Amino acid sequence: MNFSSAEQKRLMDKYGPWAVVTGATSGIGRELAVRLAEAGMNLVLTARRERVLEELAAELQAAHGIQTLVAPTDVSTPQGVEDIVRAAENVKVGLLVAAAGFGTSGRFLESSLGEELNMIQVNCSALMALTHRFGRLFARQKRGGIILLSSMVGFQGVPYAAHYAATKAYVQSLGEALAVELRSHGVHVLAAAPGPVNTEFAERADMRMGNALEPSAVGIPILRALGRKSTILPGFLTKFLTGSLATLPRWGKVRMMGVVMGGMTKHQRI
Numbered sequence: 116m117n118f119s120s121a122e123q124k125r126l127m128d129k130y131g132p133w134a135v136v137t138g139a140t141s142g143i144g145r146e147l148a149v150r151l152a153e154a155g156m157n158l159v160l161t162a163r164r165e166r167v168l169e170e171l172a173a174e175l176q177a178a179h180g181i182q183t184l185v186a187p188t189d190v191s192t193p194q195g196v197e198d199i200v201r202a203a204e205n206v207k208v209g210l211l212v213a214a215a216g217f218g219t220s221g222r223f224l225e226s227s228l229g230e231e232l233n234m235i236q237v238n239c240s241a242l243m244a245l246t247h248r249f250g251r252l253f254a255r256q257k258r259g260g261i262i263l264l265s266s267m268v269g270f271q272g273v274p275y276a277a278h279y280a281a282t283k284a285y286v287q288s289l290g291e292a293l294a295v296e297l298r299s300h301g302v303h304v305l306a307a308a309p310g311p312v313n314t315e316f317a318e319r320a321d322m323r324m325g326n327a328l329e330p331s332a333v334g335i336p337i338l339r340a341l342g343r344k345s346t347i348l349p350g351f352l353t354k355f356l357t358g359s360l361a362t363l364p365r366w367g368k369v370r371m372m373g374v375v376m377g378g379m380t381k382h383q384r385i
Contacts, residue, residue, distance in 0.1 A: 116331065116336075117335075118335050122338070126151070126156065127154055129258065129342060131155070134156050134158055134159070135199065135203050135210070135211050135249065136160055137213050137241075139158075139161060143309070146334035150334045150335060151338070152178070154338075155179065158181060158182075158183050158184070159186060159199070160185050161190075162187065163188070165187035168187050172184075184203070184206065195241060199245065200248050209256070210259065210261075211246065213261070215242075220275055220279065238282035242289075246289070250293070254301075254302055258301045260305070261303070261304045262307060262337060263286050263290040263307070265283050265290060265346075266283040266308055266310075267356060269286060269287040271372060272369045272372070274373030275377050276376050287306050287346070290305065290346070291346060305341045305344065305347060306346045308348050308349075308353070309349050310352050311352065312328045312333060328349075336349040336350065337349050
């Protein structure tokens with residue numbers, strides 16, 4: 116997918132020269148980091164795996180001549196947010212990409228309580244804290260952008276991924292509201308809600324997905340939408356799946372998503 120020089124310049128002019136990207140070593144986080152580097156934006160890259168993070172930073176520096184800072188940290192711990200803020204405190208950040216997150220699947224009562232609580236910390240608490248910290252910075256600057264990774268499962272309950280969908284409903288609701296609150300401060304907030312994407316997410320969530328998007332299909336549409344929309348459903352498959360549910364009442368959407376997710380997690384119950 117083409118990422119025009121005009122779009123790259125728009126990103127730099129509105130949100131440069133530095134961006135913070137969480138969950139930068141895989142999936143959509145990595146794709147957005149690569150696209151931002153192509154636009155010439157310097158990056159504060161954060162993730163848990165230090166070696167992979169360092170390799171990504173070196174790759175982007177060599178390919179695009181940008182500057183990078185790395186913050187290997189775990190946002191499931193209270194210290195993780197502070198590590199990220201400290202890593203970015205001496206550079207001029209204009210964009211936060213909160214892409215760190217994970218999911219679980221299967222029957223809720225058979226899940227690990229510790230893992231479910233950990234998911235709240237990563238998907239909700241850390242995301243909220245980083246949005247609050249950088250949102251205040253951007254409001255003082257009178258410019259900035261925030262991209263929050265929601266999901267199409269965040270628009271209704273989803274049996275067999277009940278808690279994961281609930282965390283994404285939190286992200287979606289937060290993003291929609293902050294898009295209104297922060298616009299008068301010159302800060303643009305975007306909730307990006309993709310459908311199934313081929314990332315490490317499915318492996319960790321123990322889900323078997325059939326047709327799924329590649330991260331490369333969603334990165335550029337997300338960046339194009341920043342500053343123009345408050346929510347984006349990136350990729351044809353996402354739009355098709357969402358459109359297929361549009362005419363159903365909410366209870367019908369929940370049941371249909373239960374059928375879809377039940378198929379992805381059937382192997383767990385065999």
